[in-house]
Amino acid sequence: MASKRKSPEPAVHIAEWSLPTAATLGSAVRTKGIMLEMRAKLPTMLRKFLDVRPGTLILGMPEGHEQEFARASETIERNLVGIEKLAIIPREIQDILTITTSERHRWLKDGRLPSAGTRTVKLHGRARKITFHVFEPKVVEDMLNDDKMSEWREQDKLTAAENRRQAAWKRRLAREEKAKPSETLKDTKAAKLAGWAEFEREGLLR
Template sequence: MPRIQDDGAELLKTWTLSSTATFGSSVRTKGIFQELRARLVPASKKALSLDGNDVVLAMPASEKTGFNAAMFAVNKAMAGIEDLPIIPREIQDILGIKAGERHRWLADGRLPSAGTRTVRLNGRARQITFHVFDPKVVQDLLDRGAVDEWRVEDAEVKAEKRQGVPYRAKLTRTSKKARDAKGASNRQETPAAVPLKGWEEFDIDGLLR
């Protein structure tokens, strides 16, 4: 429940982020806070702070107009905070996965994308685009232990590939031996390789000239 305090010296309001919104992830909590701060005008950004799971807005009593505007902006953002798309670093922390796993499972479709987002890096002209993820889908992955299943599947595929290398090498060697044996057999059956009876007589009579 948001709390408002006005003691004549400072205006204060606090919002507590639910575990449904944060997934118990400190990275997700910080990401939500940064999203809330981005909704404020530059002059009010520093007035918003994060204390654990509490988002705190504190401003001097003399800035009541700015405080009310900032409070309205945060309230509006908080209304849909549980549906805020999850960004890459957040999903890695929530699911306990590495960047390589995220890329692999995203590429093969096991980790569904909810679309892409483009942002401009602070102080730079460069923009980056990345995939975001639906919180409901991420919750489902957690509930059914999908990550553990995917890791088992990947380990099995990797083991099969390792076993396949020597097997293919063995097949190659076997095929080569078969080809060599066949070649030797063909050479043995060639007339030139078979001793000819009466060769000397043919040669003496000049029949091969």
């Protein structure tokens, strides 16, 4: 008979921290990212006790964990100071600005989306590390307020249309260039035939 999974003990010690809008920028993905950042500051065995709900971090521990609860609460309190300055990672900026991965890559490459540096992390359970760009929260907030994304999308449409026109023009030039040798050959043959006709009129072929 399969053993039943033990039900988690009810939380007796509970603490909550409301996150400022300046930190979350209205993003559930960003809120979860802050929660994961706080979990990383806690001892491994205590991380599961920290959870998140819209705009709020919740620490809940069962009876008998008074000391761990106090230490974890103090750690979270300390690390939440200045949390609005925590660098924004790729999946967070995409959610905050409602942009696609390709838009993020394109705007980062051409400089419209300024990078605040890079961050390297080790993938969970793997030896491989990945490096990615991070972004300054205040810069991202200004972009959001100014709706820069709509402006950039219009620019991209104009650029794409111009690129299509240039590509079509290049294809046309290539076709014309390719057709030139055969036309030149025809002109040469015609000139030779005209020369023979002139010789014949002058009686030089008799």
